[in-house]
Amino acid sequence: MSIRALVLTVIGIAAVVLGLASIYTLDENEQAVVTRFGQPRGKAITEPGLHFKVPFADTVNRFDKRWLDWRGDPNQIPTKDKKYIWVDTFGRWRIIDPLRFFQRLRDERNAKSRLDDIIDGETRNAIASYNLIEAVRSSNRPFEDDEYASESERGGTLEQVSIGRDKLTRQIRVRAADIVKEFGVELVDVQIRRINYVDEVQVKVFDRMISERRRIAERSRSEGMGRAAEIRGERERQLKEIRSEAYRKAQEITGKGDAQATKIYADAFGRDPEFFQFLRTLEAYPQAVDGSTAMFLGTDSEFYRYLRSSKK
Amino acid sequence: MAWNPQILGGPDPQKRDPEDRIRELLEKLQKGGFGRIILFFAVGVVVVTGVFTTYAQVEPDEVGVILRLGRYVGTVEPGPHFRLPFGIDQMLKVPVQRQLKAEFGFRTERVATRTTYATTDADARRESLMLTGDLNVAVVDWIVQYKIKDPYQYLFKVKNVEEMLRDISEASMRAVVGDHSVNEVLTTGRQRVATEAKLLLQELADRYETGVDIQQVVLQDVNPPDPVKPSFNEVNQAIQEKERAINEALAELNREVPRARGEAEETLRGAEGYAIEQVNRAKGEAERFIRIHDEYRKAPEVTRSRMYLDTMSKVLQRAGQKVVSDESNKGITPLLRMDGASAVPAAAAIKEQKR
Numbered sequence: 001m002s003i004r005a006l007v008l009t010v011i012g013i014a015a016v017v018l019g020l021a022s023i024y025t026l027d028e029n030e031q032a033v034v035t036r037f038g039q040p041r042g043k044a045i046t047e048p049g050l051h052f053k054v055p056f057a058d059t060v061n062r063f064d065k066r067w068l069d070w071r072g073d074p075n076q077i078p079t080k081d082k083k084y085i086w087v088d089t090f091g092r093w094r095i096i097d098p099l100r101f102f103q104r105l106r107d108e109r110n111a112k113s114r115l116d117d118i119i120d121g122e123t124r125n126a127i128a129s130y131n132l133i134e135a136v137r138s139s140n141r142p143f144e145d146d147e148y149a150s151e152s153e154r155g156g157t158l159e160q161v162s163i164g165r166d167k168l169t170r171q172i173r174v175r176a177a178d179i180v181k182e183f184g185v186e187l188v189d190v191q192i193r194r195i196n197y198v199d200e201v202q203v204k205v206f207d208r209m210i211s212e213r214r215r216i217a218e219r220s221r222s223e224g225m226g227r228a229a230e231i232r233g234e235r236e237r238q239l240k241e242i243r244s245e246a247y248r249k250a251q252e253i254t255g256k257g258d259a260q261a262t263k264i265y266a267d268a269f270g271r272d273p274e275f276f277q278f279l280r281t282l283e284a285y286p287q288a289v290d291g292s293t294a295m296f297l298g299t300d301s302e303f304y305r306y307l308r309s310s311k312k
Numbered sequence: 313m314a315w316n317p318q319i320l321g322g323p324d325p326q327k328r329d330p331e332d333r334i335r336e337l338l339e340k341l342q343k344g345g346f347g348r349i350i351l352f353f354a355v356g357v358v359v360v361t362g363v364f365t366t367y368a369q370v371e372p373d374e375v376g377v378i379l380r381l382g383r384y385v386g387t388v389e390p391g392p393h394f395r396l397p398f399g400i401d402q403m404l405k406v407p408v409q410r411q412l413k414a415e416f417g418f419r420t421e422r423v424a425t426r427t428t429y430a431t432t433d434a435d436a437r438r439e440s441l442m443l444t445g446d447l448n449v450a451v452v453d454w455i456v457q458y459k460i461k462d463p464y465q466y467l468f469k470v471k472n473v474e475e476m477l478r479d480i481s482e483a484s485m486r487a488v489v490g491d492h493s494v495n496e497v498l499t500t501g502r503q504r505v506a507t508e509a510k511l512l513l514q515e516l517a518d519r520y521e522t523g524v525d526i527q528q529v530v531l532q533d534v535n536p537p538d539p540v541k542p543s544f545n546e547v548n549q550a551i552q553e554k555e556r557a558i559n560e561a562l563a564e565l566n567r568e569v570p571r572a573r574g575e576a577e578e579t580l581r582g583a584e585g586y587a588i589e590q591v592n593r594a595k596g597e598a599e600r601f602i603r604i605h606d607e608y609r610k611a612p613e614v615t616r617s618r619m620y621l622d623t624m625s626k627v628l629q630r631a632g633q634k635v636v637s638d639e640s641n642k643g644i645t646p647l648l649r650m651d652g653a654s655a656v657p658a659a660a661a662i663k664e665q666k667r
Binding site for chain 1: 331334335379380381382383384438439441442443444445446447448449467468469470471472475476479480482483486487490491492493494495496516519520521536537539540543544546547549550551553554555556557558560561562564565568569572573575576577579580582583584586587588589590591593594595597598599601602604605608609616619620621623624626627628630631632633634635636637
């Protein structure tokens with residue numbers, strides 16, 4: 001192998017190394033700030049693809065171009081109506097000014113901790129200045145199949161919402177976004193992920209729920225008994241009605257029958273009352289006499305008249 | 313369930329950069345000796361690597377997203393594909409046809425996972441505990457099923473899409489549950505909660521440019537919190553008791569009223585029968601009387617006597633003891649024994665006569 005070949009090889013290697021050092025690629029989801037010996041050079045590069053730089057002197061600082069997530073730690077916050085709750089929030093942000101972002105915060109980790117401070121603070125402010133219901137409900141939609149007999153029975157748990165969840169989170173977002181703007185960060189959303197009672201409150205809430213259920217159960221039972229009594233009363237009424245009606249009609253019918261019969265008898269027997277009496281009496285005699293009857297008859301009776309003599 | 317987009321054909325840490333490889337080759341070349349053989353070998357390696365990094369295959373349930381030097385150039389459908397070698401083109405495969413699933417409040421146990429179970433379990437519980445609109449607490453487990461509808465957005469618009477999706481799922485479910493009463497969430501409003509949560513979640517997913525299409529939000533177990541459960545059951549029990557009391561009362565009513573109606577009918581029919589009977593008897597007797605009377609009028613004296621005598625003979629036949637006495641011996645009456653078979657001659661005589 002000749003010296004010439006060796007020199008050529010060295011030059012070749014040098015060229016390749018130099019060439020590779022003067023290009024860089026940006027992914028679809030990346031943006032970058034180029035610094036020359038630590039000094040930022042021009043605008044941020046946001047176009048993905050192949051880019052050139054001065055080899056060795058320039059450094060490429062890459063940043064994410066995508067929507068980034070931010071998750072707050074759960075915060076224990078008292079609401080305006082003094083209910084202690086845990087609030088979990090999350091947000092969505094992105095780096096819109098990489099240069100400023102690079103200068104102020106340097107990396108995402110720093111950014112997140114600043115966001116923590118700012119958004120947590122705003123969340124605290126917002127939650128603390130409203131009643132709990134504002135963070136829970138988003139509208140004043142009336143509940144269906146309400147189990148409560150009256151509003152007073154509910155014991156004031158149903159409050160009207162004046163701003164609601166959406167506006168409350170928007171308020172947090174607007175304020176926080178205003179602050180983080182100077183870091184080259186755009187904060188577009190803050191949402192409440194979870195709201196829960198702190199443990200001590202939760203126990204009380206459970207107690208309240210239990211007593212509420214008991215009340216509903218008791219009402220249900222008593223309603224049942226009431227309805228049952230009503231039905232029994234109704235049954236009694238119906239029975240009495242049916243029976244008395246039947247009695248009345250039966251009396252009417254028998255009365256009519258008796259009356260008709262009486263009229264028929266009267267019409268017939270009225271022709272000759274004396275004969276009727278005679279006939280009925282004769283009919284009655286055999287029935288009035290049986291084997292144990294002793295009869296005393298004088299010979300002067302009509303029946304035995306001829307026993308003594310055949311004279312007329 | 314976390315889903316990791318697999319980046320196939322991307323920069324593989326196992327493989328070395330083309331840059332390194334060339335340097336190596338040149339170094340080997342300088343050493344001489346086997347130079348030529350090594351050179352051929354090196355060229356061979358380069359060619360083989362080139363071929364392998366040129367060809368890529370997209371499976372039927374995926375699409376391939378092509379990046380040229382990091383820049384998005386297009387999406388390809390399933391099938392074999394050729395691309396520029398040595399990592400100039402990258403292909404990211406995204407399973408757009410696959411139904412993906414995220415579980416909230418519970419985790420389907422996977423086989424052979426390590427025992428990080430306890431922590432995820434506690435976390436899962438926290439996921440499902442939520443406040444209802446009447447400031448009660450409900451435990452809601454649900455599933456979100458989704459598909460990737462826009463691979464570009466899915467890959468390049470959001471970092472940690474999966475996490476983001478979980479966050480917005482929780483937020484939208486809580487927003488919806490927060491607007492319903494505990495009773496609605498537990499019973500009647502379940503379907504509506506799921507539907508509204510789906511709409512809200514889709515809206516958020518679109519707003520966040522996740523490139524995800526929410527197919528379904530399915531509510532799994534929806535329960536009151538454990539300490540409260542017995543009292544909820546008590547309510548159900550009370551409702552049952554109520555129904556039972558009402559049903560029993562109705563049963564009693566149904567048992568007795570129709571019977572009473574029947575009995576009433578019976579009474580009425582009986583009364584009608586009685587009336588008809590009375591009338592018919594009256595008519596019959598009246599008719600008989602009229603007939604007899606008609607005949608009697610033709611010969612009253614004779615008929616009267618005949619009737620009297622007929623009756624008397626009948627009466628005397630029936631009577632057990634007959635005493636016929638004359639006016640002259642009226643005084644004996646008190647002496648007669650009045651107990652059945654008598655030894656009194658007069659009575660015997662009459663018996664005789666009777667035979």
